[in-house]
Amino acid sequence: MHRRHLVIHFLSMETRRADQIAVQLEELIFDGTFVDGQRLDEVRLAEHFGVSRTPLREALQRLALSGMVEMIPRRGAFVQQPGPVQLMEMFEVMAELEAACGRLAAMRITDSALGDLRAANAKCLAAVEARDSDSYYAENERFHRIIYQQSGNGFLEQETSKLHKRLKPFRRKQLRFRGRMAQSMAEHEAIVAALEDGDAARAEDTLRKHVAVQGEKFHILMASLKRAAE
Amino acid sequence: MHRRHLVIHFLSMETRRADQIAVQLEELIFDGTFVDGQRLDEVRLAEHFGVSRTPLREALQRLALSGMVEMIPRRGAFVQQPGPVQLMEMFEVMAELEAACGRLAAMRITDSALGDLRAANAKCLAAVEARDSDSYYAENERFHRIIYQQSGNGFLEQETSKLHKRLKPFRRKQLRFRGRMAQSMAEHEAIVAALEDGDAARAEDTLRKHVAVQGEKFHILMASLKRAAE
DNA sequence: GTCAACAATTTTGTATACAAGCCGGATCAT
DNA sequence: ATGATCCGGCTTGTATACAAAATTGTTGAC
Numbered sequence: 001m002h003r004r005h006l007v008i009h010f011l012s013m014e015t016r017r018a019d020q021i022a023v024q025l026e027e028l029i030f031d032g033t034f035v036d037g038q039r040l041d042e043v044r045l046a047e048h049f050g051v052s053r054t055p056l057r058e059a060l061q062r063l064a065l066s067g068m069v070e071m072i073p074r075r076g077a078f079v080q081q082p083g084p085v086q087l088m089e090m091f092e093v094m095a096e097l098e099a100a101c102g103r104l105a106a107m108r109i110t111d112s113a114l115g116d117l118r119a120a121n122a123k124c125l126a127a128v129e130a131r132d133s134d135s136y137y138a139e140n141e142r143f144h145r146i147i148y149q150q151s152g153n154g155f156l157e158q159e160t161s162k163l164h165k166r167l168k169p170f171r172r173k174q175l176r177f178r179g180r181m182a183q184s185m186a187e188h189e190a191i192v193a194a195l196e197d198g199d200a201a202r203a204e205d206t207l208r209k210h211v212a213v214q215g216e217k218f219h220i221l222m223a224s225l226k227r228a229a230e
Numbered sequence: 231m232h233r234r235h236l237v238i239h240f241l242s243m244e245t246r247r248a249d250q251i252a253v254q255l256e257e258l259i260f261d262g263t264f265v266d267g268q269r270l271d272e273v274r275l276a277e278h279f280g281v282s283r284t285p286l287r288e289a290l291q292r293l294a295l296s297g298m299v300e301m302i303p304r305r306g307a308f309v310q311q312p313g314p315v316q317l318m319e320m321f322e323v324m325a326e327l328e329a330a331c332g333r334l335a336a337m338r339i340t341d342s343a344l345g346d347l348r349a350a351n352a353k354c355l356a357a358v359e360a361r362d363s364d365s366y367y368a369e370n371e372r373f374h375r376i377i378y379q380q381s382g383n384g385f386l387e388q389e390t391s392k393l394h395k396r397l398k399p400f401r402r403k404q405l406r407f408r409g410r411m412a413q414s415m416a417e418h419e420a421i422v423a424a425l426e427d428g429d430a431a432r433a434e435d436t437l438r439k440h441v442a443v444q445g446e447k448f449h450i451l452m453a454s455l456k457r458a459a460e
Numbered sequence: 461g462t463c464a465a466c467a468a469t470t471t472t473g474t475a476t477a478c479a480a481g482c483c484g485g486a487t488c489a490t
Numbered sequence: 491a492t493g494a495t496c497c498g499g500c501t502t503g504t505a506t507a508c509a510a511a512a513t514t515g516t517t518g519a520c
Contacts, residue, residue: 015303042502052475054284061288065295073245074481074502089385096330096386100323155319156326282505304472304511
Protein backbone atom coordinates (compact mmCIF):
# COMPACT_ATOMS: atom_id res chain seq x y z
CA MET A 1 0.00 0.00 0.00
CA HIS A 2 2.86 2.32 0.78
CA ARG A 3 4.50 1.59 -2.50
CA ARG A 4 1.25 2.02 -4.30
CA HIS A 5 0.80 5.39 -2.75
CA LEU A 6 4.21 6.48 -3.83
CA VAL A 7 3.49 5.38 -7.34
CA ILE A 8 0.30 7.35 -7.39
CA HIS A 9 2.09 10.41 -6.21
CA PHE A 10 4.80 9.92 -8.77
CA LEU A 11 2.42 9.44 -11.64
CA SER A 12 0.25 12.29 -10.58
CA MET A 13 3.20 14.60 -10.72
CA GLU A 14 3.59 13.73 -14.34
CA THR A 15 0.12 13.22 -15.62
CA ARG A 16 -2.46 15.26 -13.81
CA ARG A 17 -2.25 18.95 -14.28
CA ALA A 18 -4.56 19.52 -11.32
CA ASP A 19 -2.03 17.99 -8.93
CA GLN A 20 0.86 20.07 -10.15
CA ILE A 21 -1.26 23.17 -9.76
CA ALA A 22 -2.25 22.17 -6.24
CA VAL A 23 1.42 21.87 -5.31
CA GLN A 24 2.29 25.20 -6.89
CA LEU A 25 -0.63 26.95 -5.25
CA GLU A 26 0.45 25.49 -1.93
CA GLU A 27 3.86 27.02 -2.47
CA LEU A 28 2.37 30.40 -3.34
CA ILE A 29 0.36 30.37 -0.13
CA PHE A 30 3.32 29.18 1.93
CA ASP A 31 5.67 31.87 0.70
CA GLY A 32 3.15 34.60 1.29
CA THR A 33 2.42 35.53 -2.31
CA PHE A 34 -1.23 35.15 -1.41
CA VAL A 35 -2.02 36.79 1.88
CA ASP A 36 -4.53 35.61 4.44
CA GLY A 37 -8.14 36.18 3.47
CA GLN A 38 -7.34 36.94 -0.14
CA ARG A 39 -9.83 35.69 -2.65
CA LEU A 40 -8.42 33.33 -5.24
CA ASP A 41 -9.96 34.21 -8.57
CA GLU A 42 -10.55 31.11 -10.63
CA VAL A 43 -10.30 32.64 -14.08
CA ARG A 44 -7.25 34.71 -13.26
CA LEU A 45 -5.43 31.72 -11.75
CA ALA A 46 -6.55 29.52 -14.63
CA GLU A 47 -5.03 31.78 -17.22
CA HIS A 48 -1.97 32.26 -15.02
CA PHE A 49 -1.37 28.52 -15.07
CA GLY A 50 -2.49 28.24 -18.66
CA VAL A 51 -5.31 25.81 -17.98
CA SER A 52 -9.07 25.90 -17.87
CA ARG A 53 -11.09 26.33 -14.73
CA THR A 54 -11.76 22.63 -14.38
CA PRO A 55 -8.36 21.42 -13.15
CA LEU A 56 -7.87 24.61 -11.24
CA ARG A 57 -11.05 24.06 -9.27
CA GLU A 58 -9.91 20.56 -8.46
CA ALA A 59 -6.66 21.95 -7.11
CA LEU A 60 -8.53 24.51 -5.00
CA GLN A 61 -10.73 21.81 -3.52
CA ARG A 62 -7.68 19.82 -2.59
CA LEU A 63 -6.25 22.81 -0.73
CA ALA A 64 -9.62 23.40 0.89
CA LEU A 65 -9.61 19.89 2.36
CA SER A 66 -6.09 20.32 3.66
CA GLY A 67 -7.30 23.48 5.38
CA MET A 68 -5.21 26.07 3.59
CA VAL A 69 -8.14 27.47 1.65
CA GLU A 70 -11.71 28.10 2.62
CA MET A 71 -14.29 27.52 -0.06
CA ILE A 72 -17.56 29.31 0.52
CA PRO A 73 -20.31 28.10 -1.80
CA ARG A 74 -21.25 30.61 -4.49
CA ARG A 75 -18.74 33.05 -3.03
CA GLY A 76 -15.32 31.79 -3.90
CA ALA A 77 -12.10 30.44 -2.45
CA PHE A 78 -10.19 32.38 0.18
CA VAL A 79 -6.74 31.88 1.61
CA GLN A 80 -7.02 30.72 5.19
CA GLN A 81 -3.88 31.03 7.22
CA PRO A 82 -4.27 29.65 10.73
CA GLY A 83 -4.67 32.38 13.32
CA PRO A 84 -2.63 32.53 16.53
CA VAL A 85 -5.11 30.44 18.47
CA GLN A 86 -5.42 27.73 15.87
CA LEU A 87 -1.66 27.74 15.44
CA MET A 88 -1.14 27.10 19.12
CA GLU A 89 -3.67 24.30 18.93
CA MET A 90 -1.85 22.76 16.01
CA PHE A 91 1.47 22.92 17.82
CA GLU A 92 -0.11 21.26 20.80
CA VAL A 93 -1.44 18.44 18.63
CA MET A 94 1.96 18.18 16.99
CA ALA A 95 3.50 17.70 20.42
CA GLU A 96 1.02 14.96 21.25
CA LEU A 97 1.53 13.18 17.94
CA GLU A 98 5.30 13.26 18.24
CA ALA A 99 5.02 12.07 21.82
CA ALA A 100 2.94 9.15 20.59
CA CYS A 101 5.53 8.38 17.91
CA GLY A 102 8.24 8.41 20.54
CA ARG A 103 6.29 6.19 22.91
CA LEU A 104 5.75 3.58 20.25
CA ALA A 105 9.22 3.96 18.76
CA ALA A 106 10.78 3.28 22.16
CA MET A 107 9.33 -0.21 21.97
CA ARG A 108 9.96 -0.82 18.27
CA ILE A 109 12.97 1.11 17.09
CA THR A 110 15.71 -0.86 15.34
CA ASP A 111 19.40 -0.59 16.11
CA SER A 112 20.17 0.73 12.67
CA ALA A 113 17.56 3.46 13.07
CA LEU A 114 19.15 4.40 16.37
CA GLY A 115 22.39 4.75 14.47
CA ASP A 116 20.67 6.96 11.90
CA LEU A 117 19.31 9.12 14.69
CA ARG A 118 22.76 9.60 16.14
CA ALA A 119 24.14 10.39 12.71
CA ALA A 120 21.47 12.98 12.05
CA ASN A 121 22.11 14.43 15.47
CA ALA A 122 25.83 14.68 14.79
CA LYS A 123 25.19 16.55 11.56
CA CYS A 124 22.79 18.76 13.45
CA LEU A 125 25.47 19.59 15.95
CA ALA A 126 27.96 20.35 13.18
CA ALA A 127 25.41 22.68 11.61
CA VAL A 128 24.93 24.49 14.91
CA GLU A 129 28.65 25.03 15.27
CA ALA A 130 28.89 26.20 11.68
CA ARG A 131 25.96 28.56 12.26
CA ASP A 132 24.39 26.91 9.22
CA SER A 133 20.74 27.26 10.02
CA ASP A 134 19.55 25.77 6.72
CA SER A 135 21.54 22.64 7.23
CA TYR A 136 20.44 22.46 10.85
CA TYR A 137 16.87 22.68 9.75
CA ALA A 138 17.26 19.87 7.21
CA GLU A 139 18.94 17.50 9.65
CA ASN A 140 16.48 18.34 12.37
CA GLU A 141 13.69 17.32 10.06
CA ARG A 142 15.46 14.08 9.21
CA PHE A 143 15.83 13.36 12.93
CA HIS A 144 12.14 13.75 13.55
CA ARG A 145 11.09 11.81 10.47
CA ILE A 146 13.12 8.83 11.59
CA ILE A 147 11.16 8.79 14.82
CA TYR A 148 7.85 9.02 12.97
CA GLN A 149 8.86 6.09 10.85
CA GLN A 150 10.14 4.04 13.77
CA SER A 151 6.79 4.31 15.48
CA GLY A 152 6.12 1.25 13.35
CA ASN A 153 2.72 2.67 12.53
CA GLY A 154 2.41 3.82 8.93
CA PHE A 155 -0.84 5.65 9.55
CA LEU A 156 0.60 7.56 12.48
CA GLU A 157 3.68 8.37 10.43
CA GLN A 158 1.50 9.73 7.65
CA GLU A 159 -0.67 11.88 9.89
CA THR A 160 2.29 13.23 11.81
CA SER A 161 4.14 14.05 8.60
CA LYS A 162 1.10 15.85 7.27
CA LEU A 163 0.89 18.15 10.26
CA HIS A 164 4.66 18.61 10.32
CA LYS A 165 4.53 19.85 6.76
CA ARG A 166 1.67 22.18 7.49
CA LEU A 167 3.53 23.75 10.40
CA LYS A 168 6.80 24.04 8.54
CA PRO A 169 6.57 27.71 7.59
CA PHE A 170 5.75 28.68 11.15
CA ARG A 171 8.29 26.49 12.87
CA ARG A 172 11.08 28.14 10.95
CA LYS A 173 10.38 31.52 12.49
CA GLN A 174 11.08 30.46 16.04
CA LEU A 175 14.44 28.92 15.25
CA ARG A 176 16.18 32.27 15.56
CA PHE A 177 15.65 32.54 19.28
CA ARG A 178 18.97 32.98 20.98
CA GLY A 179 20.28 29.68 22.23
CA ARG A 180 17.33 27.75 20.88
CA MET A 181 19.42 25.55 18.62
CA ALA A 182 21.79 24.55 21.41
CA GLN A 183 18.92 23.77 23.76
CA SER A 184 17.20 21.82 21.05
CA MET A 185 20.33 19.75 20.58
CA ALA A 186 20.41 18.83 24.24
CA GLU A 187 16.81 17.74 23.99
CA HIS A 188 17.63 15.59 21.00
CA GLU A 189 20.28 13.83 23.02
CA ALA A 190 17.80 13.12 25.78
CA ILE A 191 15.32 11.76 23.27
CA VAL A 192 17.86 9.40 21.73
CA ALA A 193 18.87 8.21 25.19
CA ALA A 194 15.28 7.45 26.10
CA LEU A 195 14.72 5.55 22.86
CA GLU A 196 17.95 3.66 23.35
CA ASP A 197 16.82 2.58 26.79
CA GLY A 198 13.46 1.58 25.42
CA ASP A 199 11.92 3.86 28.01
CA ALA A 200 8.53 4.64 26.49
CA ALA A 201 7.37 7.07 29.15
CA ARG A 202 10.57 9.10 29.02
CA ALA A 203 10.65 9.14 25.21
CA GLU A 204 7.07 10.33 25.20
CA ASP A 205 7.74 13.05 27.76
CA THR A 206 10.94 14.41 26.30
CA LEU A 207 9.48 14.53 22.81
CA ARG A 208 6.30 16.22 23.93
CA LYS A 209 8.19 18.92 25.76
CA HIS A 210 10.66 19.29 22.91
CA VAL A 211 7.88 20.06 20.48
CA ALA A 212 5.67 21.97 22.88
CA VAL A 213 8.43 24.42 23.59
CA GLN A 214 8.40 25.36 19.92
CA GLY A 215 4.79 26.33 20.25
CA GLU A 216 5.56 28.36 23.34
CA LYS A 217 8.45 30.16 21.68
CA PHE A 218 6.18 30.86 18.79
CA HIS A 219 3.61 32.23 21.17
CA ILE A 220 6.15 34.57 22.68
CA LEU A 221 7.19 35.65 19.22
CA MET A 222 3.62 36.41 18.25
CA ALA A 223 3.05 38.37 21.42
CA SER A 224 6.15 40.46 20.92
CA LEU A 225 5.20 41.16 17.34
CA LYS A 226 1.76 42.20 18.42
CA ARG A 227 3.17 44.47 21.10
CA ALA A 228 5.54 46.04 18.60
CA ALA A 229 2.64 46.77 16.32
CA GLU A 230 0.72 48.65 18.97
CA MET B 231 -14.43 30.19 13.10
CA HIS B 232 -16.46 27.29 14.41
CA ARG B 233 -19.65 29.05 13.61
CA ARG B 234 -18.36 29.99 10.18
CA HIS B 235 -17.58 26.38 9.46
CA LEU B 236 -21.03 25.32 10.47
CA VAL B 237 -22.54 27.91 8.19
CA ILE B 238 -20.45 26.71 5.30
CA HIS B 239 -21.46 23.18 5.95
CA PHE B 240 -25.06 24.16 6.19
CA LEU B 241 -25.05 26.13 2.98
CA SER B 242 -23.15 23.47 1.13
CA MET B 243 -25.77 20.94 2.07
CA GLU B 244 -28.28 23.04 0.26
CA THR B 245 -26.41 24.52 -2.61
CA ARG B 246 -23.60 22.33 -3.79
CA ARG B 247 -24.62 19.13 -5.39
CA ALA B 248 -21.07 17.78 -5.17
CA ASP B 249 -21.16 17.85 -1.38
CA GLN B 250 -24.42 15.99 -1.11
CA ILE B 251 -23.08 13.36 -3.46
CA ALA B 252 -19.90 13.03 -1.43
CA VAL B 253 -21.96 12.34 1.69
CA GLN B 254 -24.17 9.83 -0.09
CA LEU B 255 -21.20 8.04 -1.63
CA GLU B 256 -19.63 7.87 1.81
CA GLU B 257 -22.76 6.16 3.08
CA LEU B 258 -22.75 3.70 0.21
CA ILE B 259 -19.16 2.76 0.97
CA PHE B 260 -19.81 2.54 4.71
CA ASP B 261 -22.78 0.25 4.39
CA GLY B 262 -20.95 -2.06 2.05
CA THR B 263 -22.91 -1.37 -1.13
CA PHE B 264 -19.56 -0.82 -2.79
CA VAL B 265 -17.10 -3.50 -1.83
CA ASP B 266 -13.39 -3.06 -1.34
CA GLY B 267 -11.43 -2.61 -4.52
CA GLN B 268 -14.48 -1.97 -6.65
CA ARG B 269 -14.06 0.56 -9.40
CA LEU B 270 -16.42 3.50 -9.21
CA ASP B 271 -17.60 4.24 -12.71
CA GLU B 272 -18.00 7.96 -13.21
CA VAL B 273 -20.68 7.90 -15.89
CA ARG B 274 -22.73 5.24 -14.19
CA LEU B 275 -22.63 7.05 -10.85
CA ALA B 276 -23.31 10.35 -12.57
CA GLU B 277 -26.49 9.11 -14.15
CA HIS B 278 -27.40 7.31 -10.91
CA PHE B 279 -27.30 10.63 -9.07
CA GLY B 280 -28.76 12.47 -12.02
CA VAL B 281 -25.83 14.84 -12.46
CA SER B 282 -23.00 15.30 -14.88
CA ARG B 283 -19.50 13.97 -14.34
CA THR B 284 -18.18 17.30 -13.08
CA PRO B 285 -19.74 17.39 -9.59
CA LEU B 286 -19.35 13.64 -9.30
CA ARG B 287 -15.62 13.86 -9.89
CA GLU B 288 -15.39 16.54 -7.24
CA ALA B 289 -17.15 14.24 -4.80
CA LEU B 290 -14.79 11.39 -5.65
CA GLN B 291 -11.77 13.58 -5.07
CA ARG B 292 -13.14 14.52 -1.70
CA LEU B 293 -13.46 10.88 -0.73
CA ALA B 294 -10.00 10.23 -2.09
CA LEU B 295 -8.51 12.81 0.24
CA SER B 296 -10.34 11.34 3.21
CA GLY B 297 -8.80 7.99 2.29
CA MET B 298 -11.93 6.04 1.46
CA VAL B 299 -11.25 6.01 -2.25
CA GLU B 300 -8.07 5.63 -4.19
CA MET B 301 -7.79 7.61 -7.38
CA ILE B 302 -5.24 6.30 -9.81
CA PRO B 303 -4.49 8.75 -12.61
CA ARG B 304 -5.91 7.70 -15.95
CA ARG B 305 -7.22 4.54 -14.37
CA GLY B 306 -10.16 5.45 -12.23
CA ALA B 307 -11.42 5.58 -8.67
CA PHE B 308 -11.45 2.47 -6.49
CA VAL B 309 -13.01 1.81 -3.11
CA GLN B 310 -10.29 1.47 -0.54
CA GLN B 311 -11.34 -0.17 2.69
CA PRO B 312 -8.53 -0.29 5.21
CA GLY B 313 -7.00 -3.75 5.51
CA PRO B 314 -6.41 -5.50 8.85
CA VAL B 315 -2.95 -3.99 9.27
CA GLN B 316 -4.00 -0.45 8.50
CA LEU B 317 -7.06 -0.90 10.68
CA MET B 318 -4.91 -1.88 13.63
CA GLU B 319 -2.73 1.12 12.95
CA MET B 320 -5.75 3.38 12.89
CA PHE B 321 -7.04 1.99 16.17
CA GLU B 322 -3.63 2.56 17.70
CA VAL B 323 -3.64 6.19 16.57
CA MET B 324 -7.18 6.53 17.85
CA ALA B 325 -5.97 5.35 21.24
CA GLU B 326 -3.18 7.90 21.22
CA LEU B 327 -5.45 10.73 20.15
CA GLU B 328 -8.03 9.93 22.79
CA ALA B 329 -5.27 9.62 25.36
CA ALA B 330 -4.09 13.10 24.38
CA CYS B 331 -7.64 14.44 24.67
CA GLY B 332 -7.90 12.91 28.13
CA ARG B 333 -4.56 14.29 29.24
CA LEU B 334 -5.51 17.82 28.22
CA ALA B 335 -9.08 17.50 29.40
CA ALA B 336 -7.90 16.49 32.88
CA MET B 337 -6.40 19.96 33.18
CA ARG B 338 -9.18 21.88 31.48
CA ILE B 339 -12.49 20.12 31.93
CA THR B 340 -15.34 22.14 33.41
CA ASP B 341 -17.59 21.01 36.23
CA SER B 342 -20.63 21.04 34.01
CA ALA B 343 -18.87 18.84 31.47
CA LEU B 344 -18.03 16.41 34.26
CA GLY B 345 -21.72 16.34 35.03
CA ASP B 346 -22.49 15.65 31.38
CA LEU B 347 -20.01 12.80 31.40
CA ARG B 348 -21.65 11.23 34.41
CA ALA B 349 -25.06 11.66 32.82
CA ALA B 350 -23.94 10.00 29.61
CA ASN B 351 -22.39 7.24 31.63
CA ALA B 352 -25.60 6.66 33.56
CA LYS B 353 -27.57 6.36 30.33
CA CYS B 354 -24.89 4.02 29.07
CA LEU B 355 -25.35 1.83 32.10
CA ALA B 356 -29.12 1.84 31.67
CA ALA B 357 -28.64 0.78 28.06
CA VAL B 358 -26.40 -2.10 29.14
CA GLU B 359 -28.98 -3.33 31.61
CA ALA B 360 -31.70 -2.99 29.01
CA ARG B 361 -29.55 -4.88 26.51
CA ASP B 362 -30.14 -1.95 24.18
CA SER B 363 -26.97 -1.97 22.14
CA ASP B 364 -28.04 0.87 19.84
CA SER B 365 -28.69 3.17 22.73
CA TYR B 366 -25.47 2.08 24.39
CA TYR B 367 -23.62 2.90 21.24
CA ALA B 368 -25.13 6.38 20.99
CA GLU B 369 -24.41 7.30 24.60
CA ASN B 370 -20.92 5.86 24.38
CA GLU B 371 -20.23 8.16 21.47
CA ARG B 372 -21.57 11.13 23.39
CA PHE B 373 -19.29 10.24 26.30
CA HIS B 374 -16.22 10.25 24.10
CA ARG B 375 -17.16 13.38 22.21
CA ILE B 376 -17.45 15.30 25.45
CA ILE B 377 -13.86 14.38 26.24
CA TYR B 378 -12.70 15.45 22.78
CA GLN B 379 -14.38 18.76 23.28
CA GLN B 380 -13.07 19.24 26.79
CA SER B 381 -9.51 18.87 25.57
CA GLY B 382 -9.92 22.60 24.99
CA ASN B 383 -8.20 22.19 21.65
CA GLY B 384 -10.52 22.65 18.69
CA PHE B 385 -8.02 21.27 16.22
CA LEU B 386 -7.46 18.14 18.28
CA GLU B 387 -11.19 17.73 18.68
CA GLN B 388 -11.64 17.97 14.94
CA GLU B 389 -8.92 15.47 14.07
CA THR B 390 -10.04 13.00 16.72
CA SER B 391 -13.64 13.24 15.56
CA LYS B 392 -12.57 12.64 11.99
CA LEU B 393 -10.82 9.40 12.85
CA HIS B 394 -13.62 8.36 15.19
CA LYS B 395 -16.07 8.68 12.34
CA ARG B 396 -13.84 6.75 9.99
CA LEU B 397 -13.54 3.87 12.45
CA LYS B 398 -17.23 3.82 13.29
CA PRO B 399 -18.27 0.92 11.07
CA PHE B 400 -15.46 -1.24 12.44
CA ARG B 401 -15.87 -0.34 16.07
CA ARG B 402 -19.42 -1.56 16.00
CA LYS B 403 -18.40 -5.10 15.20
CA GLN B 404 -16.42 -5.68 18.36
CA LEU B 405 -19.16 -4.52 20.70
CA ARG B 406 -20.75 -7.94 20.71
CA PHE B 407 -17.95 -9.58 22.62
CA ARG B 408 -19.34 -11.20 25.71
CA GLY B 409 -18.98 -8.90 28.68
CA ARG B 410 -17.39 -6.18 26.65
CA MET B 411 -20.06 -3.61 27.44
CA ALA B 412 -19.81 -4.18 31.17
CA GLN B 413 -16.04 -3.98 31.09
CA SER B 414 -16.27 -0.85 29.02
CA MET B 415 -18.56 0.70 31.59
CA ALA B 416 -16.04 0.06 34.36
CA GLU B 417 -13.39 1.73 32.25
CA HIS B 418 -15.63 4.73 31.74
CA GLU B 419 -15.97 5.08 35.49
CA ALA B 420 -12.22 5.02 35.89
CA ILE B 421 -11.84 7.66 33.20
CA VAL B 422 -14.34 9.98 34.83
CA ALA B 423 -12.62 9.51 38.18
CA ALA B 424 -9.25 10.42 36.70
CA LEU B 425 -10.69 13.50 35.01
CA GLU B 426 -12.42 14.51 38.21
CA ASP B 427 -9.15 14.29 40.10
CA GLY B 428 -7.43 16.30 37.40
CA ASP B 429 -4.94 13.46 37.14
CA ALA B 430 -3.59 13.92 33.60
CA ALA B 431 -1.38 10.85 33.57
CA ARG B 432 -4.13 8.56 34.78
CA ALA B 433 -6.71 10.01 32.40
CA GLU B 434 -4.27 9.52 29.55
CA ASP B 435 -3.51 5.95 30.55
CA THR B 436 -7.03 4.77 31.19
CA LEU B 437 -8.30 6.29 27.96
CA ARG B 438 -5.49 4.83 25.90
CA LYS B 439 -6.09 1.36 27.23
CA HIS B 440 -9.85 1.75 26.91
CA VAL B 441 -9.53 2.48 23.21
CA ALA B 442 -6.61 0.17 22.53
CA VAL B 443 -8.55 -2.79 23.84
CA GLN B 444 -11.11 -2.17 21.12
CA GLY B 445 -8.40 -2.58 18.55
CA GLU B 446 -7.24 -5.77 20.21
CA LYS B 447 -10.74 -7.21 20.35
CA PHE B 448 -11.10 -6.33 16.73
CA HIS B 449 -7.85 -8.09 16.01
CA ILE B 450 -9.08 -11.23 17.72
CA LEU B 451 -12.29 -11.00 15.79
CA MET B 452 -10.44 -10.71 12.51
CA ALA B 453 -8.23 -13.65 13.38
CA SER B 454 -11.17 -15.85 14.30
CA LEU B 455 -12.97 -14.92 11.10
CA LYS B 456 -9.89 -15.72 9.10
CA ARG B 457 -9.49 -19.05 10.86
CA ALA B 458 -13.13 -19.88 10.24
CA ALA B 459 -12.64 -19.20 6.55
CA GLU B 460 -9.75 -21.62 6.25
C1' DG C 461 -2.19 -23.09 -29.94
C1' DT C 462 -0.03 -19.18 -28.08
C1' DC C 463 1.82 -14.84 -28.06
C1' DA C 464 2.36 -10.29 -29.79
C1' DA C 465 0.98 -6.26 -32.10
C1' DC C 466 -2.62 -3.33 -33.62
C1' DA C 467 -7.13 -1.30 -33.83
C1' DA C 468 -11.55 -0.17 -31.70
C1' DT C 469 -13.89 1.09 -27.72
C1' DT C 470 -14.17 2.79 -23.39
C1' DT C 471 -12.78 6.00 -19.92
C1' DT C 472 -10.35 9.61 -17.91
C1' DG C 473 -8.70 14.47 -18.06
C1' DT C 474 -9.43 19.08 -19.83
C1' DA C 475 -11.74 22.75 -22.31
C1' DT C 476 -15.72 25.27 -23.38
C1' DA C 477 -20.53 26.51 -22.95
C1' DC C 478 -24.51 27.41 -20.24
C1' DA C 479 -27.27 28.36 -15.94
C1' DA C 480 -27.85 30.33 -11.57
C1' DG C 481 -26.68 33.09 -7.68
C1' DC C 482 -24.19 37.12 -5.57
C1' DC C 483 -22.49 42.05 -5.66
C1' DG C 484 -22.70 46.76 -6.78
C1' DG C 485 -24.65 50.69 -8.75
C1' DA C 486 -28.57 53.24 -10.24
C1' DT C 487 -33.23 54.65 -9.51
C1' DC C 488 -37.14 55.76 -6.96
C1' DA C 489 -39.79 56.70 -2.85
C1' DT C 490 -40.07 58.62 1.63
C1' DA D 491 -30.62 63.13 1.80
C1' DT D 492 -31.09 58.54 2.92
C1' DG D 493 -32.81 54.19 2.47
C1' DA D 494 -34.68 50.29 -0.09
C1' DT D 495 -35.35 47.91 -4.37
C1' DC D 496 -34.35 46.35 -8.76
C1' DC D 497 -31.46 45.60 -12.67
C1' DG D 498 -26.99 44.44 -14.90
C1' DG D 499 -22.39 42.49 -14.69
C1' DC D 500 -19.57 39.18 -12.79
C1' DT D 501 -18.44 34.81 -10.59
C1' DT D 502 -19.38 30.29 -9.34
C1' DG D 503 -21.52 25.68 -10.22
C1' DT D 504 -22.88 22.33 -13.65
C1' DA D 505 -23.39 20.35 -18.20
C1' DT D 506 -21.55 19.14 -22.49
C1' DA D 507 -17.94 18.56 -25.88
C1' DC D 508 -13.42 17.19 -27.12
C1' DA D 509 -8.70 15.05 -26.65
C1' DA D 510 -5.62 11.75 -24.92
C1' DA D 511 -4.66 7.49 -22.85
C1' DA D 512 -5.74 2.80 -21.41
C1' DT D 513 -8.10 -1.47 -21.81
C1' DT D 514 -9.92 -5.00 -24.54
C1' DG D 515 -10.78 -7.68 -28.49
C1' DT D 516 -9.10 -9.20 -32.85
C1' DT D 517 -6.03 -10.57 -36.12
C1' DG D 518 -1.91 -12.37 -37.73
C1' DA D 519 2.49 -14.68 -37.34
C1' DC D 520 5.36 -18.17 -35.40
